[in-house]
Amino acid sequence: MMTAFNDSRSNFGKMYTYDTLQDIANHLLSRTQLRPKIGIILGTGLGSLANQLTDADYIDYETVPHFPVSTVEGHVGRLIFGYLKGVPVMCMQGRFHYYEGYPLAKCSMPVRVMKLVGCSHLIATNAAGGLHPDYKVGDIMLMKDHINIMAFAGNNPLQGPNDARFGPRFPNMMNAYDWKLLRKAKEISKAMGIENNVHEGVYICLGGPNFETVAELKMLRIWGVDAVGMSTVHEITTARHCGMTCFAFSLITNLCIPEYDTDELACHEDIVGIGLRQEKTLAELVGRVVKHIHMEHKQ
DSSP: OOOOOOOOHHHHHHHTHHHHHHHHHHHTTTOOOOOEEEEEETTTTTTTGGGGGGEEEEEEESSSSTTOOOTTTOOOOOOEEEEEHHHHHHEEEEEOOOOGGGGGHHHHHHHHHHHHHHEEEEEEEEEEESSSTTTOOOOEEEEEEEOHHHHTTOOOOOOOOOOOOOOOSOOOOOSHHHHHHHHHHHHHHHHTTTTGGGGEEEEEEEOOOSOHHHHHHHHHHHHHHOEESSSHHHHHHHHTTHHHEEEEEEEEEEOOOOOOOOOOOOOHHHHHHHOOOOOOHHHHHHHHHHHHHHHHOOO
16 A cells, blocks of 8 residues: 655655556456556546446556545545446546645545546546636536646646656647537537527636635636636646546536625535536436547547
8 A cells, every 4th residue: 555645746756656556557457357548537426427328347546556645525446447338438436636735646535547548549537617608507517628727826737757768858739628529518518408598608727625705706806717626637648648538528507706895605515516417418428529539539
């Protein structure tokens, strides 16, 4: 099992070298016969999507060498290898957050493990607060871009020595979210009859764990932010660094109201509940996107 970590970049680099991550990947592959090409990260309140997987192998985080453990309600804390609509996938049922005390590189470390397992695509989901005035609770925002505000202050999962076996020192993030998958997801939402509740927008990840002040929300709206959360951006950054094709969406579980005269407050328990109520819709959307990726990959 993993010993207590030191937050310095040098010690982190020693803990999660390429060889260490390859050992984790090999350990996982030894516990399943599946060889998925698609990795899925299930966010707060969305873990029930894992119930849609068939012929699944369940691997608790605490049994995986060098793996951290999720401490957040709504995050079960296990890896699942199974079939979604007949397509083999690797799911993280519960992610790791910066506000839990983990450095960003550790939060996104499982993405590199997915890459070494053989995944070429990453689907990331999250629960987020809707800042765009047209968004409603229960809506879905397809992520077309993000603002990596923590990186503005020099907090980036790619800090420290770069291992070229994962990717270049200075990766390009101009097309972080694959536009072809974004377009396909919009077609799928129309076919499902949910297009009026599906948007595309810009996501921002804040450090948390507190929700935002009114002044902060006013600033973010000026910046062009449509949804606010506490995850995903560093995972996508890591995935793009190692050449994975990315698609992500937010379930709008609460509204961010940049007004002082309101009694509406965000509540974590409500966020989890919204995810459970939207389980079938989200599972169908993810399943159809997975099926599309699989068919495209076969051609």
